[in-house]
Each structure stands twice: as C-alpha cells, then as structure tokens.
Amino acid sequence: MNKTYPDLLIMRHGETEWNREGRMQGALDSNLTPLGRQQAAAQHAILKRIGIDGWHVLSSPQGRALQTAEIAVAGLGAIETDDRLAEITVGAWSGRLRQDCLAELPSDAVVEDTPDGALALYEYAPQGEGFEALRIRAQSLLDSLTGPTVLITHGITSRMLRAVVLGQPTENLGKLPGGQGVVYRLSGGVQTKLE
Template sequence: MIPLSLPHRLILVRHGETDWNREGRLQGGQDIPLNALGREQAAEAAGRLKALEPGFATLDYICSPMERARETMDILRRDLGLPAGEYRVDPRLKELTFGAWEGFTWRDIRKAEREQAHLRERDKWSFVPPGGESYRMLAERVRPVLEELQRETVIVSHGGVARAVLALVGAVSPLKASMVEIWQGKLLVVEGSKAEWL
C-alpha cells in the first residue's frame, strides 16, 4: 500500500462508549446509541479539542452517519459552542461491517466459528467475516475521503476507520493497524505519517 500524504492535520475522534462496547459485542453496521459514559467521553473529547486547537471553529467537521458517531459529534459541537448540525455526514466513514458476527462477542465467535476466528487472528487486515468486510476493504472505502480533505479536519467515526487511516497514512503497517487500540474520549492527531494520542 502506497502511503497517502495528508497536506493538513487530521483529528480523529472515535464515538463514545455504547452498551455493546461495554459488553464486548461487535457493533459494525448496527446503530447502537451512546450510553452515559459515552456521552461523558464525547464531552471529554470536546475539552481536549478546545485545548489543542484554539481555532477549532474554523476547522472542517465530518461525521459517520451512524447514530453513535452523530451523537458524539453533536455533544462535541455543543460543548465547543458551535452551531448544531453544521457538519458534513459521509457514509464512507461508517464502521467496518462484521456481517453475521454482529451482536456477538469474540468469545461467542471463537466457540461457534473456531476455524474462522483462527483465520482472522492470522490475518486481521485481509480477513472478511461472513457477510462482512475486511480492513483492506474498509481502507479502500475511506481513502477517497482523505484524498478530498481541503483543510484541517475533525472526523468523528469508529475504531475500524481510525485503524484504516493509520495504515493509509503509513503511521503503522496494515498488519499492526488492525490491532491498534483506539481510545474513546481522546483525540488521535494525524500529521503526515505521524499519529499521536491527546
């Protein structure tokens, strides 16, 4: 994969926690709302953004269309004192789809689909769950979004999307990207091929 060179700083925010996150269930394409901790994490991300970038009002804001991401963006903008709803929604920023595995925990899958789970552990980047998509496929979906960025941007999206971005800019290898922990309530700041948590 040829690394993508971003001319502007990108600030990634993963949506706040949902009950399915807490229970360890695969959400993927399921529209699960934030829980109370998730709403606190969205507010925490707003505070971090305000501290990082005094000119936050001039940034571009783009969001996944999924409920948990939009609720995170709405809280973030509310706490920054920015107009509600004045951000772009891009369906290409939806979470990695786990297909038939959505709603189950990894423990469930390892019991019911032992061989498939083992194959995924061997190559998380390229493995396609039944009816789902791989990180490689997700990266192909996300790459055009990054290529279209015109200025410094805040993207509120998902863990899978953040992993794809890390691989696309060359911050880590695709294999490592698929295993990176993506935190809620923090900012992942990407400049060139470097990424830093704040």
C-alpha cells in the first residue's frame, strides 16, 4: 500500500533563458523569460482560484524557482525554501546544450522525449546526481510534510516528487506529464493537472 501524503500543489518554475536555448541547468541558473513570468502569473491565478490559506509554501532556493514563487504566491502566503526541492544536478553537463549532451549518451541509453527534454540526460550526466539520489531526496522532503503544501520546484524534481506520491517507479518518470505554467494537485493518491 502506498504511503499517504498531505494534499500537495506541485509546480515547476516558468521558462528560463536556458530553457529557451536548450541548455542543461541543473545547479546553475538563468533568469525567467517574459513567457516564464507569464507562466508564473498563470500559476498565481490558479493558486488564487483554489485558495491556499493555511497551506505551507516551500520553494527550491534556486533563482528561477524563487522568481516563480514570488510571482505565483504574491499576496497568498509566505515562502520558505528547502534545498531538497532543488533541481537534479547534471555535473559536467551544466550549462551545455542538450543536443551536444545527447551525442555523448551511452549507446544503450533509452532516449524518450518529454516536455522536459530527454530524461536520460539527467540519469547519465557525468558527475551528476542521478535518479536514485534524487528519489531519496524527494522521499525525505515528502516524509517531512505535516499538512497541505505548495511546492515550487523544477521539471525533473517535480516529476520525481509526483512519482513518489503516486507510488510510481522511477522508470515511469517519462510517462508523467510535465510543462510550465501549470499546477499539479495531488490528493488521495490522484494527480490532477490544473491550468
């Protein structure tokens, strides 16, 4: 039986300059684009419509997530940061173009394209964190939650958090929807995409 978690609203930061350029960000950072700010504003409208009074709000400490949180949660609650919401690190591939990294993947890597790019890049990045370590980090964060929580994070970390809550194996990350400017509600083991 899957563990029960409090109600969650999980969202990814808005589009960044490096997202637009097709660069790996990981622990590095780039600013939100005008579209990214619009996506954060769309998330604000969703959160306002839902009503998050009494919800805890946690954000990744990375600049792109904090910029998104400041727009999305403006006037709705206080934002705290938690390092466990940071994006999966990509080691030597940080700042590099995705297409260049794709050429360096092992020949047996399964490359499936998702709204967050080829997920194999995050598993095989030299000196990167890898999915197993990310899953442990996501589980630690989720186990620490004591009530309804809004989580502002990153594409891969969002997928892993949702996989853990939904009882999905890591191999299913590519089957989970991604995207920016949306909010995923997880309640009673069910995921709903809010737009």
